[in-house]
Amino acid sequence: MAALAQPVPLEATIREALAPLTLPAGVVLKAIELRGNSHGEPSVYVTYAFTPNGSFNDDYAKKLLDLQFRVLDVLRTFRLPLFEYVNFVEI
Amino acid sequence: MPLADDLLIQARMLATVDTGIPLQANLRRAISSAYYALFHLLIAEAVDLIVPKKPVGLASKVARTFAHGEMDRVCNDFTKSPLPEKFAAILPQGVPAELQKVAIYFSQLQDARHLADYDTAFNPTRDEALIRVASAESAFSAWRTIQRTEEATVFLTALAFGARWSK
Numbered sequence: 001m002a003a004l005a006q007p008v009p010l011e012a013t014i015r016e017a018l019a020p021l022t023l024p025a026g027v028v029l030k031a032i033e034l035r036g037n038s039h040g041e042p043s044v045y046v047t048y049a050f051t052p053n054g055s056f057n058d059d060y061a062k063k064l065l066d067l068q069f070r071v072l073d074v075l076r077t078f079r080l081p082l083f084e085y086v087n088f089v090e091i
Numbered sequence: 092m093p094l095a096d097d098l099l100i101q102a103r104m105l106a107t108v109d110t111g112i113p114l115q116a117n118l119r120r121a122i123s124s125a126y127y128a129l130f131h132l133l134i135a136e137a138v139d140l141i142v143p144k145k146p147v148g149l150a151s152k153v154a155r156t157f158a159h160g161e162m163d164r165v166c167n168d169f170t171k172s173p174l175p176e177k178f179a180a181i182l183p184q185g186v187p188a189e190l191q192k193v194a195i196y197f198s199q200l201q202d203a204r205h206l207a208d209y210d211t212a213f214n215p216t217r218d219e220a221l222i223r224v225a226s227a228e229s230a231f232s233a234w235r236t237i238q239r240t241e242e243a244t245v246f247l248t249a250l251a252f253g254a255r256w257s258k
Contacts, residue, residue: 037202038202038205038206038209039160039163041164050218052218056217056218058225061221061222061225062225062229064222065222065225065226065229068195068199068226069192069195072170072195076170076171076172083167084170085199085202086199087203088219088222089216089219090216090218090219
């Protein structure tokens with residue numbers, strides 16, 4: 001957990017950096033958390049919520065996975081000493 | 092069919108098998124199988140690359156030495172740009188985007204697998220499970236495009252040696 005001693009951006013800074021991203025329909029940013037992952041490694045979790053529409057399909061999944069990579073691209077600009085995760089949960 | 096491919100098929104089957112409200116156990120196992128599909132794909136590729144074919148049984152013994160946590164740390168390193176020095180010295184050009192995708196999917200899936208297998212408060216929906224299945228399928232597709240590259244060779248070797256690759 002020594003990496004937590006290094007400066008990391010505040011949640012608000014990350015939120016501001018993510019704000020310009022275009023989100024798929026029905027998707028909203030739900031949470032940004034700085035906490036340990038399942039190995040206890042310092043991590044940042046960005047969680048998006050999506051509206052269940054009963055017609056979930058591979059195209060929609062692809063849009064969410066594309067968003068995942070765009071979020072990680074933004075996080076990488078901070079050069080964080082953290083593991084980075086993007087999760088999707090239903091609203 | 093290789094175990095990894097079986098697990099990938101099983102993951103989608105479990106996520107979609109229930110016609111009504113899906114069983115939580117099926118959705119959890121779908122996420123877990125999605126992760127293990129990628130886990131076994133990468134181990135099989137690494138063993139095929141670095142372990143002699145004989146004597147019979149050697150490859151399966153070596154396959155058991157791969158460690159989830161160490162593989163996750165290697166994957167995290169391969170998502171960084173620039174690469175950490177221990178890899179940049181061999182790959183000064185960096186790694187292809189498709190290899191970065193594989194590494195990213197692995198880390199994301201492993202974290203999800205821990206929730207699915209161990210966290211009793213985790214209640215995934217079918218769509219949430221299907222996102223994980225789709226990510227494993229995308230990882231397989233991405234891997235097929237770069238599996239014969241030098242960067243993939245370094246990646247697989249690093250997965251095998253894990254934390255011992257420190258300098």
